[in-house]
Amino acid sequence: MIELRHVSKSYGPGRFARPVIEDCSFTVEANHFTVMMGPSGSGKSTLIRLVAGFEKPSAGEILVNDRPVTGPGQDRLVVFQESALFPWMTTRENVQYGPRARGELTGTGRARTDFLLEKVGLHAFRERYPAQLSGGMQRRAELARALVNNPAIMILDEPFRGLDALTKKMMIEYYAGLSAESPRTNLFVTTDVDEAIFLANRLLVMSHIPARVREVIEVDLPRPRSFTRILLDGRANALKMAALSLLHEEAMKAFGGGNIPAADFIEAHRRRVAAM
């Protein structure tokens, strides 16, 4: 379980300090799938860095299983927005890096690496370097590299950003399947509503910068979910609309009042969503 209590974070020295997160509180339940959505540049990645322990909040506290976060920990594994596979290691070396670094690369460690490589469909490509994999394969390798450590908490910052629509859908279904097999706590950031509704138990809609939770939406749709069923499900669509209109409201603030073309665009988009 992750708990944020009145967390603030600002960047910049002294009076140039610019708040990115202000008085943000929320809870990520254990063994739940919590999805965070928010306008671009609203401070989602910053929040992730705080939860991961890479940076310290300016105020407030972050608790993981009732213990304050003081730095990165192996109970929380982060999959980054950008690919962070080591380019100088093969896929297999990348995936087994965690066990190797901790000196746990024993027979079972190796077997688990092979099992996960098989699971994400990269066993045949295990001796290739990341530059020789496609974008989707790289994302899968990265998931495997995190999952091989069997972390209690997975933190994923837009892990499927930049993939084409079809690959993305497959990856989402795939990850949902993996999570169903071995439940764990997930904190997942995305800007894609369909992705959010598909995965979430709980949806956190973040405000425009400085970030705080604008609204919490419980997504109590049955599992396993499928994209077609969600498309036809009235309740799912209502949730989606609720999330979208909140997001549009926040995005409108991001564009600023003076920007008439942008405001027009959002208004038109809103009508289109409303007419749906």
Added chain:
Amino acid sequence: MNAVARRRAPMPRLALTWFRLGAWLRSPKPCLALAGYALLLGFWYLSVEVFKLPRFAGMPGLTSVFHEWTSRNPTYGISLYIPVYWVHILVSLRRIGIAFLLATALGVPTGLMLGWSRAFKEYVFPLFEILRPIPILAWVPLAIIMLPGSELPVIYLTFLASFFATALNTMLGVRSIDNSYILAAGCLGASSLQTFRHVIIPGALPFIFTGLQISVGVAWFSLVAAEMVSGQFGLGYLINTSYTSVEYPTIVIAMLTLGIVGYLSSAMVRLAGHWLMAWRVPQLVTDGRR
């Protein structure tokens, strides 16, 4: 999928090196390179021996230089058949080898520390930046006073510029590493030392090899400068003595020799780089092989 994967399995390094060599030979590149050489030699031949352009008239011509170079009995005492010629080359190579290895052995760790440890950088970098811009020739008197014999000053001068080039590029290499690699390693449970060994060193390798390329280049530059003022043998020494005794073809022979051994030495560094950084070889290169 398996068949595809097998066909595309990465090649062992040696095979990769041979493959690259073969591809290079089959490409139009060698012909273009030869054409470039021919152009320069043609210009030399025409300007000195055919048209006898004003300032070129006193220069040794192409034919006389090559005649001298390949003569069993050279007029000025230096040719492929004369052992002293090879002694000059070997002495220069030995100095370059020692200085380059020393510069690499000290420069790479220094650069890694400069990039990795903020405290080390605060202490050392200002000093480094004061010493680095001092030209090698300015060091000559001090080197001769400071170090005994004639061999050590030459090696010291050759080492100096190489060391700075290597250290600086290595430092930049460390700082070029994307922070998310370092965060990822920490997240996966790597200690600082492990991060250093598994992320910092391989991540800086491309820059280190750029540094080493520059380093061999400046090593030859400094070596010749140093040999012209100190030392008993070596190609720089040969050029200087030939100049004072008006043996112009020998100067050109020494210059061309420097060009060839310089090219070979930097090609060797490049090859070592490819060898160590197989992960940077784009799949395209290997996919060309059917």
